[in-house]
Amino acid sequence: MSAGHWDAIVVGGGHNGLTAAAYLARAGRRVLVLEARPRVGGAAVTEEHHPGFRYTVCSYVVSLLRPWVVRDLQLARHGLQLIPLEASFTPHRDGPGLCRWPDPHATREEIRRFSKRDAEVYPEFGQAMGHLARFAKAFIDDQAPAPDSLHPRDLIQLGRLGRRFLALEEHLLDLQMQITTMSAVDFLDRWFESDALKAPMSCSGIIGTMLGVRSPGTAYVLLHHYMGEIDGSSRAWAFARGGNGAVSEAIASSARAHGAEIRTSAPVERIVVQNGRATGVVLAGSGDELTANVVISGMEPRRTFLQLVGEEELPPGLSADLRRYKLRGSSGKVNIALDAFPEFSGRPGIGPHVMGDIAIAPSVDYLSRAYDEAKYGTYSRRPYLNVVFPSLFDPSMAPPGKHVLSAFVQYAPYHLADGPESWPKHREAFGETVLDTLEEYSPGLRDKVLHMQVLSPWDLEQEFGLTEGNIFHGELSLDQLLFQRPAPGWARFRTPVDNLWLAASGAHPGGGVMAAPGALAALSMLEQGAV
Amino acid sequence: MSWDAVIIGASPEGLAASVTLAREGFKVLVVDEAATPGGAHAADEFHPGFTAPGLHHDLPLSPHLFDYLDLGSHGLEAAAPPAIRVGEVTHAGDLTSSEGPLSTHGAWLARPRKFLHSVATSAPPPIAAEASAWPALAKAFALRRLGAGTLNTLLRRGPLSLRDYLEELEVRGPAAASVALTGLAGSRLGPFDPITTPGLLFRAVTAASEAVGGGAGLVDSLVSAAEAAGVTLRTGVSVQRVRVGPLHADGVEIDGAMQETRTVFVAGAPEPLLARWLDPLAIPPELEQPLEGWRARGDIAIVQLALSAPLAVDGEPVARLRTATSLVQLERARDAVKYRGVSEAPPLDARQWSLSRPELAPEGHHVVTVHAHGVSLEATRSFSEEDRAALGERVVALLDDAAPGLAKSVLAQAVLTPADLEARGLQGGHLWHGEITLDQSWVMRPSRRLSQYSTPIPGLFLCSAATHPSPFALGGSGIEAAEAALE
Numbered sequence A: 001m002s003a004g005h006w007d008a009i010v011v012g013g014g015h016n017g018l019t020a021a022a023y024l025a026r027a028g029r030r031v032l033v034l035e036a037r038p039r040v041g042g043a044a045v046t047e048e049h050h051p052g053f054r055y056t057v058c059s060y061v062v063s064l065l066r067p068w069v070v071r072d073l074q075l076a077r078h079g080l081q082l083i084p085l086e087a088s089f090t091p092h093r094d095g096p097g098l099c100r101w102p103d104p105h106a107t108r109e110e111i112r113r114f115s116k117r118d119a120e121v122y123p124e125f126g127q128a129m130g131h132l133a134r135f136a137k138a139f140i141d142d143q144a145p146a147p148d149s150l151h152p153r154d155l156i157q158l159g160r161l162g163r164r165f166l167a168l169e170e171h172l173l174d175l176q177m178q179i180t181t182m183s184a185v186d187f188l189d190r191w192f193e194s195d196a197l198k199a200p201m202s203c204s205g206i207i208g209t210m211l212g213v214r215s216p217g218t219a220y221v222l223l224h225h226y227m228g229e230i231d232g233s234s235r236a237w238a239f240a241r242g243g244n245g246a247v248s249e250a251i252a253s254s255a256r257a258h259g260a261e262i263r264t265s266a267p268v269e270r271i272v273v274q275n276g277r278a279t280g281v282v283l284a285g286s287g288d289e290l291t292a293n294v295v296i297s298g299m300e301p302r303r304t305f306l307q308l309v310g311e312e313e314l315p316p317g318l319s320a321d322l323r324r325y326k327l328r329g330s331s332g333k334v335n336i337a338l339d340a341f342p343e344f345s346g347r348p349g350i351g352p353h354v355m356g357d358i359a360i361a362p363s364v365d366y367l368s369r370a371y372d373e374a375k376y377g378t379y380s381r382r383p384y385l386n387v388v389f390p391s392l393f394d395p396s397m398a399p400p401g402k403h404v405l406s407a408f409v410q411y412a413p414y415h416l417a418d419g420p421e422s423w424p425k426h427r428e429a430f431g432e433t434v435l436d437t438l439e440e441y442s443p444g445l446r447d448k449v450l451h452m453q454v455l456s457p458w459d460l461e462q463e464f465g466l467t468e469g470n471i472f473h474g475e476l477s478l479d480q481l482l483f484q485r486p487a488p489g490w491a492r493f494r495t496p497v498d499n500l501w502l503a504a505s506g507a508h509p510g511g512g513v514m515a516a517p518g519a520l521a522a523l524s525m526l527e528q529g530a531v
Numbered sequence B: 001m002s003w004d005a006v007i008i009g010a011s012p013e014g015l016a017a018s019v020t021l022a023r024e025g026f027k028v029l030v031v032d033e034a035a036t037p038g039g040a041h042a043a044d045e046f047h048p049g050f051t052a053p054g055l056h057h058d059l060p061l062s063p064h065l066f067d068y069l070d071l072g073s074h075g076l077e078a079a080a081p082p083a084i085r086v087g088e089v090t091h092a093g094d095l096t097s098s099e100g101p102l103s104t105h106g107a108w109l110a111r112p113r114k115f116l117h118s119v120a121t122s123a124p125p126p127i128a129a130e131a132s133a134w135p136a137l138a139k140a141f142a143l144r145r146l147g148a149g150t151l152n153t154l155l156r157r158g159p160l161s162l163r164d165y166l167e168e169l170e171v172r173g174p175a176a177a178s179v180a181l182t183g184l185a186g187s188r189l190g191p192f193d194p195i196t197t198p199g200l201l202f203r204a205v206t207a208a209s210e211a212v213g214g215g216a217g218l219v220d221s222l223v224s225a226a227e228a229a230g231v232t233l234r235t236g237v238s239v240q241r242v243r244v245g246p247l248h249a250d251g252v253e254i255d256g257a258m259q260e261t262r263t264v265f266v267a268g269a270p271e272p273l274l275a276r277w278l279d280p281l282a283i284p285p286e287l288e289q290p291l292e293g294w295r296a297r298g299d300i301a302i303v304q305l306a307l308s309a310p311l312a313v314d315g316e317p318v319a320r321l322r323t324a325t326s327l328v329q330l331e332r333a334r335d336a337v338k339y340r341g342v343s344e345a346p347p348l349d350a351r352q353w354s355l356s357r358p359e360l361a362p363e364g365h366h367v368v369t370v371h372a373h374g375v376s377l378e379a380t381r382s383f384s385e386e387d388r389a390a391l392g393e394r395v396v397a398l399l400d401d402a403a404p405g406l407a408k409s410v411l412a413q414a415v416l417t418p419a420d421l422e423a424r425g426l427q428g429g430h431l432w433h434g435e436i437t438l439d440q441s442w443v444m445r446p447s448r449r450l451s452q453y454s455t456p457i458p459g460l461f462l463c464s465a466a467t468h469p470s471p472f473a474l475g476g477s478g479i480e481a482a483e484a485a486l487e
């Protein structure tokens, strides 16, 4: 039974699917978004799980959200408000720890307590990284280069990138080559001596990956920290008022304003393919078939192709590539409702030091050991945590005087030694491990807990459709980036199934609340007259 | 005395450079602080009558040793490396073989093999705005000519971890552990780490043949060629200083006497350049920074064994034996190194030289060298005599597990920890003077600028194993550096 026809149907109302929908609707296309969950947003969602306490359930900060998307979709007008984080705090058990501030002088004073030399080098490092970040942006704001193509346009794009690369200053050229191949720790070792500084800095290299801080290929993610363009300031991270669900809501509102229709609690069972071209979708439950000129996947690629399309519609090479596609989730999330603010013993008080992200990353070896445990199939006994208190930025997140704590937890490998399906059995103990870890830096925290939501990678898969719990829809490793994301030859949103397009984190330029894949996909489709 | 070139380090690279230069009419002096030439490849009589032909187990040769230096007429021979026994499995020493447990790996490599071989064995292209882009473009075209399919497969598999790469090719069990060990040698990484596959690919395509007679066999022929070309070789000397004149590096002080020269080559560890040889005020930052950031932290201890009976498994003597039978064992050994420790069960790689070269041991006796992977430089720097002996015992016991009866036949053993190797002049106790990871390879070995062998000091050249292609093509760096100087 047919229940309507659209120019484009977007399957999955994560922030990328919504972004694609908004761009197409803005260009006058009739667009329908189908989201399985009762609420849009996917991994960028805010929900109330304990009365009065709102959790930014999965993602919790905004860093790479493309400013041009914010402008194009007028997200500020649709309610998006970004509050820059004030600090990056690394508590220690035996002292005040290290806090990095927006004010370079204050940061230098902090670092000086660990190393005079590092304090001097730190600003220089920031400057160099800023330059490299500018070069890297050329990659995330354009479609992926195609080294296997002989099309003049692709050759010109490659040539242009090559020239830009060689036009970098001498020392930046070296840094650029190092940062794409080194481990975060090896890279930082070339600049800094203090473990207390290198540890929290190296963390950004491992977030969301099943790699350690000493694994090659983790250095380049350090750049993300220097790409921040929050509100025109070069602050790296921001909190969205209302949690990351507010980002999705703003995009959804913009899409609706341009005429897009969004249906929630509408899981799609199948993407219909006839004679090699996508013609529509079949809804789960009702079995209703909706037809469209193009179908756009806002889901992870393996799920899209192997579950919703079916292998028989794919060239054999692609099925093999997709089965190999590395998801291997490595992180979990714990959201806690607190009766009162839990102070950090090394630096007490509710001062500016907690008005940012708080990293439990006391040393490089600590992070490295956390990874070692995960490698062999257990969650870290002492994990790396990235904590924020959303209620400090936005009091509406919790009742007066009370707080919410958001803890990103790594490592929590999807592939446990006794299998991913054993996660429900381990979930509670995993949550306790996180509390134990927090308690070491903030004694008494445990007694303030009113409610706790523990999301293992297994839960992220079951609940949010994040296959294998991978928060980025696929490991951001060199072999799965740029022209290889998600598979060699299929990195430009188009797929071997005609009229089926990819527009989420498993496409170039990858995961994070960035909105780039959704926007670039929609722009390519419009440019190519595909819709 | 006045020379055209003074080469510090009678390593294969230094000797290859000397022959190249002398044949162009240069007056060349090669010096080495050790008593015998060869550096890490020198023959070592570690027990009376028992000689190890160098410290290295893999001896890939630069093709130019034959086609350009014609060392064939100075006794150099190349042959297929011996088969490797690991657990219940034996696989070819030629890691591109399309037969046996590595067949899938060998089969797909057939397509990009020539391309990879040329990258692995020739000078890296210069990467700089003012340099000619042609060498780099030529490599890019050669890559492109492989066809989109092979190109994509190579670019996708290249950055993989060895675990993923081998799993994809369905190479499993002991054979997987064995090739992974080859791929990881020289790095501190484990098979689970990404970007560990390039190490294997480069080694695989250069492992089809090796120097007969080990490193010492190569050194003998190089010394013979050097003498024939009129090179002066002095060993057992001490180098005090490299003098930089107003125009270029123009002197080397050796045993208290200044040797005037037009060029200076560093063919051993680059470290003493900064630490001892150059006037600190004469060191430009473009030389200092890359060498200071250079990682060379050894993680292989070497145990030399004098045996009264051959190393044998199931009654069959084996030329090469490895003990790690799973990737997890390798990964765990690297974990120990990461924390600057010593692995409880270091994966072993043993070579029995005397099988093909009986003259290395008294009649009926044998020489085996064992590489124990997973022994960090940092730990061994504070080793006591007892620690060293205990490590030797552990290695013998572990080897005895794989080759029962071995322990009983050990007449003598010598243990060389990374700290000992460091004392012998290997930078960081590292067999290649620097870790072999992608960021320290090819166009970045030892840095982008220095990869072209010349340095910011005119007349000063680098050509040790800390430059490409030496780790994959012995002698290659020496020849390329000499060529760069001749230009």
Ligand SMILES: Cc1cc2nc3c(=O)[nH]c(=O)nc-3n(C[C@H](O)[C@H](O)[C@H](O)COP(=O)(O)OP(=O)(O)OC[C@H]3O[C@@H](n4cnc5c(N)ncnc54)[C@H](O)[C@@H]3O)c2cc1C
Residues within 6 Å of the ligand: A011, A012, A013, A014, A015, A016, A017, A034, A035, A036, A037, A040, A041, A042, A043, A044, A057, A058, A059, A060, A061, A062, A063, A064, A266, A267, A268, A269, A298, A299, A300, A332, A333, A408, A460, A464, A465, A466, A470, A471, A472, A473, A503, A504, A505, A506, A511, A512, A513, A514
């Ligand atoms: C715990 C966690 C913490 C994170 N922290 C951060 C952070 O702080 N900052 C940051 O930038 N990034 C963070 N990320 C990553 C970031 O949230 C994601 O990369 C991004 O939100 C993905 O957006 P997306 O639109 O591509 O996909 P998703 O958000 O995954 O959206 C896919 C949507 O498709 C829907 N769907 C799936 N199957 C079907 C179907 N059959 N029918 C209909 N709908 C379907 C899903 O329900 C989902 O809504 C985090 C992720 C997680 C999980």
